Amino acid sequence: MSPQPRWTKSTLIFGGAALWGAVLVGCVMVNRTMLAPPAIPGAALVGNKQCAECHEEQTARASSATHAKVALAQDPKLGPTSCEACHGPGSLHVKAGGSKGTIINPQKNSETCFSCHLDKRGTFMLSNSHQVLNGKMSCGDCHDPHEGNALKGSGASIENEIETCTKCHTAQKGPFVFVHNAMKEGCTACHNPHGSVNAKMLLARDANLCLRCHLQTTSTNGTIFAGGEDHRTRLQGGTCWIAGCHETIHGSYSSKPLRY
Numbered sequence: 001m002s003p004q005p006r007w008t009k010s011t012l013i014f015g016g017a018a019l020w021g022a023v024l025v026g027c028v029m030v031n032r033t034m035l036a037p038p039a040i041p042g043a044a045l046v047g048n049k050q051c052a053e054c055h056e057e058q059t060a061r062a063s064s065a066t067h068a069k070v071a072l073a074q075d076p077k078l079g080p081t082s083c084e085a086c087h088g089p090g091s092l093h094v095k096a097g098g099s100k101g102t103i104i105n106p107q108k109n110s111e112t113c114f115s116c117h118l119d120k121r122g123t124f125m126l127s128n129s130h131q132v133l134n135g136k137m138s139c140g141d142c143h144d145p146h147e148g149n150a151l152k153g154s155g156a157s158i159e160n161e162i163e164t165c166t167k168c169h170t171a172q173k174g175p176f177v178f179v180h181n182a183m184k185e186g187c188t189a190c191h192n193p194h195g196s197v198n199a200k201m202l203l204a205r206d207a208n209l210c211l212r213c214h215l216q217t218t219s220t221n222g223t224i225f226a227g228g229e230d231h232r233t234r235l236q237g238g239t240c241w242i243a244g245c246h247e248t249i250h251g252s253y254s255s256k257p258l259r260y
Contacts, residue, residue: 038088038104038112046090047078054098059083061147070116086112086145107140120194129195142193161186165193176251180258182213183250189213206238 052059062068062082071082084090086106093103106112110132114121124133131137142164143150151161165187166173172187182189190209191201198205204212234245241249246258254260 038086038115040088040092040102040104042092043089043102044091045073045075045078045081045084046094047075048080048083049078050094051083051087051090055083058146065145065147066149067145106145107138109135110139113139123192123194123196126195126197128197128199128201130193130201161188172250174251176248177253178256178258179251180249207240210240 048059048062067086068080068082070085071080072085073081075081086104088104090103093099096102104112120139121133123129132139162173162183169187187193190203192203193201196202202209240246247260248255248258252258252260
């Protein structure tokens with residue numbers, strides 16, 4: 001008498017359906033954060049409509065914002081409460097006529113942002129990062145949560161990523177006669193603005209950063225680096241932007257290979 005097969009056709013079908021169901025549920029739930037609103041003792045939710053009576057500029061743009069999808073409640077009486085998901089319940093703020101100190105302002109304290117963006121808090125703790133944790137900067141210096149995907153220079157904004165960064169990093173703004181092509185992609189082509197273990201918040205160390213774009217090719221004589229020149233000994237120096245080489249890495253007024 002032959003033994004029964006361990007896996008029958010029905011078992012495989014129902015098992016597969018259950019597995020796909022679990023995957024789909026996981027996909028639906030991914031990146032969904034169960035929010036606890038910023039605490040304001042004695043305050044209650046008022047809804048976005050109440051916020052819009054004074055903050056028309058912010059709420060008018062908010063329909064396109066990814067943060068507008070973050071809501072604490074969809075109360076039939078209040079409507080959505082996405083504003084209060086970041087700013088805290090607003091009843092005391094309304095009662096006080098909009099007085100400061102009666103509502104949470106993430107522009108002044110990025111802890112509200114970190115309640116969802118926990119990974120960014122960790123990145124800011126790396127050895128090289130923008131000074132957000134010490135309060136000298138805030139997330140709002142680079143991000144606009146009231147419009148688009150919260151990145152300044154995105155969507156319909158006339159400001160691009162480089163313009164956002166060079167408001168502070170003025171020496172890298174130019175204009176240059178010869179511009180590093182990486183600058184056309186944006187500063188984040190080479191830097192992690194939240195933080196890095198590498199100096200200057202670079203994505204990689206030394207020449208490894210440049211080799212992400214300037215790939216090596218091999219000839220019968222050995223390794224050839226960008227520009228048709230043999231860089232075997234030069235690469236031993238570690239960085240491409242050492243003195244005498246590609247010093248003006250962001251752009252140059254006189255040298256196409258950004259030598260000085």
